[in-house]
Amino acid sequence: MFFGNRMLCVYLLVGVAILVLVGCAPAEPVANVDSQARKVVTFEGGDVTQGELDEFAEQAGVSKDDPQYQATVQQIMPQIVSVEIAKAYAQEHNITVSDKEVDQELTKLKEQVGDQARSSGQDVSNQEAYEQALKQNNITEEQLREDIRENLPVQKVQQRVAGDAEPSDEEIQNYYEKNKEAQFMTPEQRCVRHILFNKDQKEKAEDVKQQLEDGGDFAKLAKEYSQDPGSAANGGDLGCLGKGETVPEFEQAAFGAEQGEIVGPVQTEFGYHILEVTDVKPEQTRSLQEVESQIRSQLATEKQSEKFNNWIEEQKKKRDVKYLKGYEPPDQG
DSSP states (O other): OTTTTTTHHHTOOOOOOOOOOOOOOOOOOOOOOOOOTOEEEEEEEEEEEHHHHHHHHHHTTTTSSTHHHHHHHHHHHHHHHHHHHHHHHHTTTTTTOOOHHHHHHHHHHHHHHHHHHHTTTTOOOOOHHHHHHHHHHOOHHHHHHHHHHHHHHHHHHHHHHTTOOOOOHHHHHHHHHHHHHHEEEEEEEEEEEEEEETOOHHHHHHHHHHHTTTTTTTHHHHEEEEEEEHTTTTTEEEEETTTTSHHHHHHHHHTTTTTOEEEEEEETTTTTEEEEEEEEEEOEOOHHHHHHHHHHHHHHHHHHHHHHHHHHHHHHHHOOOOOOTTTTTTGGG
8 A cells, every 4th residue: 555656646536528728828848947946847837847856756766866767757757747737727726625625535545544454354443554554654644644735636626527437337247246256255264362382382282282171261371371472461362364374384273173172282483382263264255235335436436547537638738738858758759
């Protein structure tokens, strides 16, 4: 998942309206100004400066000293110009953003991140998934709010010109049938708790297993004996695991056990484990009803993106986009 460029990319998602824009002809790109203020692209209603271009390139992971800099900026130039044209349109049509709208967008983003995390099998709340994403992308909430405030007008433009592009029920059904096994199947899982003993504690492990078979309290014994601090405090609970999520010896024992069965000692690289399968979750395919809103949103985004891109191309022609030599997109070099 990613945020920084998300504010650039997620907002480039909608469609087309042919608008007659009135204004002066754009100035020519300025080549003889050796500074961040140098205009590398101009169009009716706006421009792109060297400084803005460098910022976009940095988001793409390329510095100005990088040998790939020029090739990179040429590749991302169409995207940059699209964003700047949408911002110019927003300004011309008094499309603004309030604090309340930033808050609403942030709440919506948290829900989306949470849904994505849970669909991948993570048992997390929206807030937990959101905080993980901030950390993974090395971005603060304050920075994210600034990105939202800067780019939300672009999203509003997209909504205005392409927000009516929606998939049909038939398209949703066809997508589900085509992708049912690849995207909407939850693999078999085993919910497990364990007690971990050090590599020289096999006899102790066997003793504790006997206590469990004699009716001992698993959670209590885990807290007392387990050498796994991450799970001991929770009575040894490891949650639900799919295949490939743990070491082979442990996986084989867990997936070979019946619900409620005490297994072990199982030797792994970590030591000896006594484990119990607390629940068996068979492989399941989520129904169309469960995933319909997810599919509808995805297909709508694709349709709106196509419509918006068409609109942008029309805007580029109407606004007479001009590039400084060496900064043209590949198809215009």
